[in-house]
Amino acid sequence: MFFFGLIYLLILHSSESKELVGPKQVTGIMDGSITIKCFYSTVTKANKYDRKFLCREAGPRRKCGTVVSSNNYVMEDFRNRASLVDNPAEGVFIMELSGLKLNDEGTYRCGIGTVNNGLTVVVNVAVTEDSTFPKEAELVYGQLRSAVTLLCDIGVQYSTQRKYLCKLGRSGCRNVIDSMGEVATEHQGRIILSSEKQPGSFTVKLIQLRKEDYGLYACGVGQYGEDGDSKVYDLRINEETDIPQGSKVLTGSLGGSLSAQCYYDPKRNYTLKYWCKWGGQSCSPLIQTSGFVQDSFEGRITIHDDPANGTLQILMNQLVQEDEGWYWCAVTDGSNDQMSTVQVKVTDAEHNGGLARSRMVIVPAGKPARIPCSYPCKYKTYQKYWCKWSNFGCSPVTSQEGEQNGLTVNCEPEAQQLVLHIDAVTSKDEGWYWCGVRKSERYGETLAVHLKVEEEGHVRDILEPDNAAVDPAADKKKSRMDSPPHSSEDPKSSNVLAISLSICAAILLVSAVFLIIKLRRRKNSELVSVGSYRTNISLTDLDNSLYIGKDNPVKDAQETEISSSQEEPKTNKKGSKEDLTYSTFLIYSDGKPNDDIAS
Missing domain, CATH: 2.60.40.10 (Immunoglobulins)
Structure with missing residues (x-):
């Protein structure tokens, strides 16, 4: 009999209102109470603010007299035992009747409007003294493309058995979802069955409701009609909605x-x-x-x-x-x-024909970074942007109109690139950066780049993708190339080298003087002092020797005094024009004396 009652409810569904729905049947125990929930569409604004009521049909013309309304009216026969609460935000008003009597049984209507013959739905109320009466289907009202949740209390003793939700029809109850992982094709991707904290219950959530979801559903354990009790839901769909449909x-x-x-x-x-x-x-x-x-x-x-x-x-x-x-x-x-x-x-x-860029760039701390994002011609009219990713979103990096913390974004239409510049990277710049396009308020394709910042000297000076091959030998060679000349030498070693070169230059100069004296064998030689050496040399020849190599001078030469005489000026000896002391030599930037002077 109960199954045939459900079939009868299926037939009644064809005549229901689309803007207002209520339960077909509500049964209560004598001296007990019943709750009647009536749902209405919130798309029609008047529904939210109009008068809500419950009335009872009586007489041959079936005139509906108000039992209770949202205007605080209560019929005398239901004084202190009838109430009505409206929730416009949820689109539902709830009526409760308590202290039930046998003569409370009858046909009622819940409705919206200033008069009782407006928008209404029929609710049949039964009162019985038998506590074993079958439970009616619980009304669930869902808006098109919204979601509903069904709670099924099965009892702890059944918690280990198969759990299910099936849809009732004239040929039986067809499985919608069960705890074994079976899901009906039309419900793929939009329904879940999950156990509640209490072992004896589970919930089924159905989202993105469709018109065809309308109907009666039963939840339970084992097989429908065989194991344990099942609970029946009467799912109604409000087809009026202001929620647009998204991509499928x-x-x-x-x-x-x-x-x-x-x-x-x-x-x-x-x-x-x-x-x-x-x-x-x-x-x-x-x-x-x-x-x-x-x-x-x-x-x-x-x-x-x-x-x-x-x-x-x-x-x-x-x-x-x-x-x-x-x-x-x-x-x-x-x-x-x-x-x-x-x-x-x-x-x-x-993936091709879209945004392009290396997936990772590595930059030493303190160095500038330039990260280009190439885009195809199809995005020429789109807005392009760079943003820095975090758990709370992707914060836009400043555009070319402004500059902030050394980060700038420049668009290079000629090369079809959007370039992110960072003046000098620091550890706080490390992270994910997104290059993307958008049109109006709709975001489109994106590309993620991971910027890694390492201590200076530990990695390459250039930006490289994360899959670039690394050649250790090449890295060592580049490190030597990047190092300044003699950067690893001790300053003391450099001074010793300079002094040694100076002494060699002096010896070469003295040798040249001896050679000149021997060749010319001049009799009118005079005694001249050169450093700590004494020899016979003509002052004329000495003056000429100072200009040797002038045709090929060495640039960036500077005079550096490496020794000076601390003695008092000596008295000129007989036959000499003057006693000369040379205490300085030319030291060049490459640490070598001029070849012409040394010859």
Whole structure:
């Protein structure tokens, strides 16, 4: 009999109102109480603020007399035992009748409007003395493309058995989802069955409601009609909605990116928004507006929220094959959820024709960084940007109009590049940077670059991709090339070398003087003092020798005094024009004397 009663309810569904729904049947025990919930569409603004009421049909004309209303009216027969509470934010008003009597049984209507013959729905109320009466289907009202949650209390003794939700029809109850992982094709990606903290209960959440989801559902354990009790839900769908439909399928390529746009009611104060990946038993959050980001998605996922317009955009890049699947875009205020589902497909085709840049750049601390992002002609009219990624979003880096903390972004249309400049990188600059495009308020393709900052001298001076081959021998050679000349020599060693070269130069000069004297054998020689050596040399020849090598002078030469006489001036000896003491020599930047002077 109970099953045939459900079939009768299926037939009655065809005549129900789309703007207002209520339970078909409510049964209560004598002296007990009943609760009647009637749901209404909030898209029609008048529904929110109009009078709500419960009336009872009576007489041959079935005139409906008000039992209780939101204007604080209560019929005399129900004084102190009838109440009505309206919740316009949720689109539901709840009536409670207590102290039930047998003559309370009858046909009632819940409705909206100033008169009782306006927008109404019939509710049949039964009163019985038998506590074993069958339970009616619990009314659940969902808005098109929104979400509903069904709670099924099965009892602790059944907690280890198969749990299920099935949809009732004329031919039986067809499985929708169960704890064994079976999910009906039409519900793939938009339903989960999860156990509650109490072992004897579980919940089923169904999101992105469709018109065809309308109907009667039963939840229970084992097999429907065989094991344990089952609970029946009467799911109604409000087809009037101001929530736009988002994308259903998104396709990305390996290594590429994707952008998903979701919508929610901007008039509601949703406290948490998140993006999760669907599984039959749960939907694991990947990122939340609270700042949570799953570790494996660090640097490659972000959320852009626009509460004024009720849009939520999720960007993912560096796609891998494991990213394929179903995702939920969800918003919640703690008690009410609004969710939509997106299917993501990842192709193995190589990502090309879009943004291009090395995946990693390595820069020594203190050095400047220049990170170009190349874009194709199809993005010429798009807005291009660089931003720095964090758990709380991707903060835009200043554009070419301004400069902040040494970071600038320049667009080079000729080369079709958007270049990020950092004057001198520090450890705080390390992290993920995104290059992206957008048109109006819609974000498009993105590309992530990881900037790594290392201590100066530890790595290359150039920006390199993370997959660049490293040649240790080449690194050593480059280190030698980058080092200044003689940077590893001790200053004392340099002084000793300079003195040794000076002495050699003096010896070479004295040898030249002896050679000149021997060749010319002049009789009118005079005694001349040169340093600590004494020899016969003509002053004329000496004067001429000072100009040897003038035709090929050495640049950057400087005179450096390496010895000076501390003696008093000597008395000129007989026959000599003057006693000369040479205490200085030319020392050159390459540490060698002029070859012409040495010859």
